[in-house]
Amino acid sequence: MNSGFQNNEGRFLELVNENRPKILKICRVYAWNRDDQDDLYQEILFQIWRGLPNLQEDRYAGTWLYRIALNASMSFVRRKTSRGAAQTTTHDHAQLEQILETQPVTESRNDQLTHLYEAIAQLDDVEKALITLFLEDLSYEQIAAIMGITESNVGVRLHRAKKKLLTLMKEAGHE
Amino acid sequence: MNDQEPKDLWQALKCVWQEQKPSGGPALTADEQIAVMRKKMAKMHPGLNKTDFWGAALYVLVTVPFIIYVFTTPNFVVRIGYFIIIGGMLLASWKSIRRLRSVPQPIADAPVMEWLKYDLAKVRQQADDSRTLLWWYVLPFLVGMCVSTWGMRIELMAKIGMSVMTVLIAGVTWWLNRRVWRRQWVPMQRELEALLYPDPLVSQPEPPKKTG
Known part of the structure; x- marks a missing residue:
């Protein structure tokens, strides 16, 4: 029993790392x-x-983890909204830059x-969710399995999301 | 912009996305992380969560004095009023317990849309309860209080004063709930419905085929 728990703990740490x-x-x-972000990370x-x-099987861990993370994130956002907190989509350019500047990448990147x-x-x-999974280079089949919609539905929704994202980036003057 | 451009652009964005090395997250050692998880798990009681407990405690707190009054008051009409209030409280507590239990929560790794459907069902129920609060919460309390007040052997002005006070409390409760319904539940319900069922997901209809 105890070793089972320890097994699970090891598996958990490995998966998280x-x-x-x-x-x-x-x-x-x-x-x-x-x-x-820290709260959401702990929640996930x-x-x-x-x-x-x-x-059941570690080979499904990738899609399994995305499902868990996305479900937890959406519930987290909804909980925040229902408690009257400001929408989490509020832009805070300075804060985002501060978070990103710790990264060892070039300035333009x-x-x-x-x-x-x-x-x-x-x-x-x-x-x-769709854009994140697309940027992570997941196939339509994998995205469909994570989202619980058909592959053709993924195609239509993703096409719209990509179009919207490009328009938003163009409007902001970046592409 | 030619056809190749967006493909290149998306490829470039994918590269930028995948090459990022996000830092952050609470700096915990493996043991600390496991301890946090165990602590969180211990807080979760399978049968009774915090909301259930405080909801039940509130109803008990409000109902108990009326049960005591029922047994101590000699006046029959007043007693009927208190019975109506107790009945209303029981109905309200039953509704809130039913609300918590009637929509089964999907497992944590269920597909995203299944979770959104669950969220929508919960929000619809909350919205419905908030919208119909007048019938299952406000009215039984109002009627019960008025019946018991008018059955008491007190001066007419006192009866009028108490009734006006009760109507005011009921009115404010109802108004506040309508506000929550309008400002919180309806927009959230619409947002979830839009996420689950966006505008027709079909592409442009094909042009009619020429015959003959």
């Missing part, structure tokens, strides 16, 4: 200030902890990333 960048990116997409980790016994995050923040929750 392997997927930490993915989880952090999702936190940034759905929560726009540092405190909220907790959902992974709770759901881990349901993960940092700029691109900042504008990309700003544009994504203006999409709705489902579009945010």
